[in-house]
Amino acid sequence: MSVFGVDLSPKMVGLARHAYPNLRFTEGSMTALEMRDDELGGILAWYSTHHTPPQWLPDVFAEFHRTLAPGGYLLWGDYVGNERLQPTHGYGRPVSYESYLLPLDRMVDLLDQAGLVVTARLEQEPGGRVNRPHACLLARKPETP
Numbered sequence: 001m002s003v004f005g006v007d008l009s010p011k012m013v014g015l016a017r018h019a020y021p022n023l024r025f026t027e028g029s030m031t032a033l034e035m036r037d038d039e040l041g042g043i044l045a046w047y048s049t050h051h052t053p054p055q056w057l058p059d060v061f062a063e064f065h066r067t068l069a070p071g072g073y074l075l076w077g078d079y080v081g082n083e084r085l086q087p088t089h090g091y092g093r094p095v096s097y098e099s100y101l102l103p104l105d106r107m108v109d110l111l112d113q114a115g116l117v118v119t120a121r122l123e124q125e126p127g128g129r130v131n132r133p134h135a136c137l138l139a140r141k142p143e144t145p
């Protein structure tokens, strides 16, 4: 089995390579994955889609559907809510980025519209370093279109 990671940020790719020197990490965007159709057995999208403006999420989930093999799984995890955040401080330093928190039902609908069937959902209470509600969804690309 081949496992690799993709991130938009060169610094994050560098950190990942340092933490897991035996795995392959490349710079790239979830909106345009450099992979063939049906190539992936599974995708882990972990606390990364909240940076994507909601109008672009269909493109991201269409890419996940395109690159997953029939029967392949997406495990998605992220913060949920109904607000746009523009923090100026975080992780003990000044920061500048945007986050778009969406209700979990909206994420389920977006996955469904992309052709990914949600088979499990886990809603988590606020807690941890970022004290917000978060959730995981397991979704599957059907064997037959």
Ligand SMILES: C[S@@+](CC[C@H](N)C(=O)[O-])C[C@H]1O[C@@H](n2cnc3c(N)ncnc32)[C@H](O)[C@@H]1O
Pocket (backbone or CB within 6 Å): 006, 007, 008, 009, 012, 028, 029, 030, 031, 046, 047, 048, 049, 051, 052
């Ligand atoms: C909160 S960090 C999570 C990083 C990592 N997934 C983890 O769980 O530790 C969010 C990451 O999403 C990445 N990201 C945001 N938009 C992206 C996109 N369109 N394609 C790939 N990565 C993206 C950011 O560069 C950032 O590293």
